[in-house]
Amino acid sequence: MQQKLSVGTVPQWILTDPDVYRAEVERVFARTWYYLGHESEIPEPGDYVTRWYVHDPVLLVRDRGGEIRAYLNSCMHRGTVLCTADSGNKGSFTCPYHGWTYNLRGELTGIVAGDRVYGEEMNRDEWKLRTIPRVETYHGLVFASLDRDVVPLREYLGDLAWYLDILVGRSDNKMEVRGAPFRWVVKANWKIGAENFGGDAYHTAMTHRSTVELGLSPKDPMFASYGHQVVMNDGHGLNVITPSPVAPPIPPFQGQPEQLWPEFERNLTPEQLEVFRGTAVIDGTCFPNLSFLSPMHGTGGHAHLTNFLTLRQWRPVGPDTVEIWSWFLTDRDAPEEFKEESYKRYVNTFGPAGTLEQDDTEIWTRITDASNGLMARDKNMNYNNVMNYVMGLGRVEVDPAWPGPGTAYPTCYLEAVQRGFYEQWNKLMVKD
Ligand code: FES
Ligand SMILES: [Fe+2]
Incomplete structure (x- = not known):
């Protein structure tokens, strides 16, 4: 019996099918920024x-x-x-x-x-x-x-620009890339990373459980859920995660050096400052394949949490292979000591051999392994070969009090960003 696609589901074969991949290169990547x-x-x-x-x-x-x-x-x-x-x-x-x-x-x-x-x-x-x-x-x-x-870049970014301003437009002399970008190849489809960084806060408690066991993340299974998930135009989306109520409070502006604060106040609006001041982690994806992550990580306890900003590109190499490019950015005006500390946190966690990076890539490789067989690849849908993206569907209301643009939901354990990502993907894939 053939199964039909229902709302909130995505066929598993779009992760490995060579025809889908060829179409993506021409229909998604050749028509976006x-x-x-x-x-x-x-x-x-x-x-x-x-x-x-x-x-x-x-x-x-x-x-x-x-x-x-x-x-x-x-x-x-x-x-x-x-x-x-x-x-x-x-x-x-x-x-x-x-x-x-x-x-x-x-x-x-x-x-x-x-x-x-x-x-x-x-x-x-x-x-x-x-x-x-x-x-x-x-x-x-x-x-x-x-x-x-293609529409001008600013128009394409749309609502996402407001959030990018917080990350890369906040200081007088803007950001600089430190070192050359890291790059490495992972046996995974490019969409897996793009949607993970875009909205998948839900995996944090399980995939990155070692951070909880080491005392680096709170012992609260909902710890990555607090805050807002924001769905935007053209498939863009992000999470703005706030600290768990059971965790110690974090310093303003993700612990950025105080000497930068007046610059933030000069370059950002009161609403942007409000969001930036209280956030612990920002992660998101600019459709189709540029992600960003601004977390706080340490080596033991909150006293040592340090923020870093990384940009991530999921460069497709084939249906089941992605070349990951990773840039580290820092405010040009930050003190050298902070830049150095921030860079170390980045390398330790999300560098190619970083602890959290390895957690993710291992899982993504297994997704690819499990999506290459006859059952997962059956385009006639004779098996239940769909992936489940229904989290929060019809259950979570929009938060009208959110100060930023986009459609904001008051939880990050949600798959609204992923649904938005695939809606945009599908729109481009079926458009001549
Ligand atoms: S000079 Fe470039 S290919 Fe001949
Ligand atoms: Fe992860």
């Missing part, structure tokens, strides 16, 4: 980093005039990857195959023995590097889109 990096990674003219826009290699460069440009990192002669380094500073890029050279504006400025082998006929203007059609920034976050007609 895709995070490439942070302005502070390329502060000087000639600075560059190499990145991926799913399967398109990207060369992100700051040109002589200070403008950020994004090119397909592929030579116009025979298509090889033009720049193979992760980052650096250059005045021009020379192809390792036959030596064509391009300047920072993508212009073809040098051809080995050009006059002799091509003569006058070759118009170099026709052989510029291909630019990624749209590149825009928000508080230093550089996004690109392959869709020339």
Whole structure:
């Protein structure tokens, strides 16, 4: 007997099916904004980093005039990857195959023995590097889109911008990325991480139970539920988690150094300050695959809790493989001592070998293992091969008193963000 999809369910095969994956690359990723990096990674003219826009290699460069440009990192002669380094500073890029050279504006400025082998006929203007059609920034976050007609980035971010301001727009001199982004490959579909960071506070008490056993998290099974889950436009969503009532109180602004507080007050609205002041953890996802996490972690007891901010990109590599990119950000104006402490907390917990990171990736790999068989992959739905996203459906009312934008619910043990994520995903997948 065939089973029908009901409200709040998602078929399990969307995590592993190759046809779904191919469609996602074209229908989801080619039509949305895709995070490439942070302005502070390329502060000087000639600075560059190499990145991926799913399967398109990207060369992100700051040109002589200070403008950020994004090119397909592929030579116009025979298509090889033009720049193979992760980052650096250059005045021009020379192809390792036959030596064509391009300047920072993508212009073809040098051809080995050009006059002799091509003569006058070759118009170099026709052989510029291909630019990624749209590149825009928000508080230093550089996004690109392959869709020339995509809405402006600010419009795309919509209500999420209000919350991003709290994380990356709060201080006078904004944020800087420390170190190079970590990246590692996990055998998991990209959506698993995106939806987990977007709204899955519920897994915390179980998956990260060792933090409770070590005394780093409260012995309260609801400890990650307090606060609000906020559902926004275009599949974006987040949790703003407040401390458990049975845990010791936490300092304002996630324990950020007091010298930054006047900057927060200058750059944020009273409503943003109210949310930021009382929060313990903020986690969320900018649809489709950029997540952010601003928790507080320590090595023993609340006295040592330190906040950090990390941006996370779930770069799809295949239906069941994701390359995780992770950036650490800190307020440029924070004292060096705090930056160092914050960085250590990040590496200890959510770095590639971080304690909490390993908890998550182990589970996500097992989801992939369990979603690759004939039963889970049966598109005729002859088995009960759906995943359950019904938590809170019709049970939790919107909180009208929430000071921020979006649709806010007064609990984080909820799957409203995940439902919003898949609604947007489905909308794009079925749209021609
Ligand atoms: S492929 Fe780049 S110069 Fe030939
Ligand atoms: Fe987790």
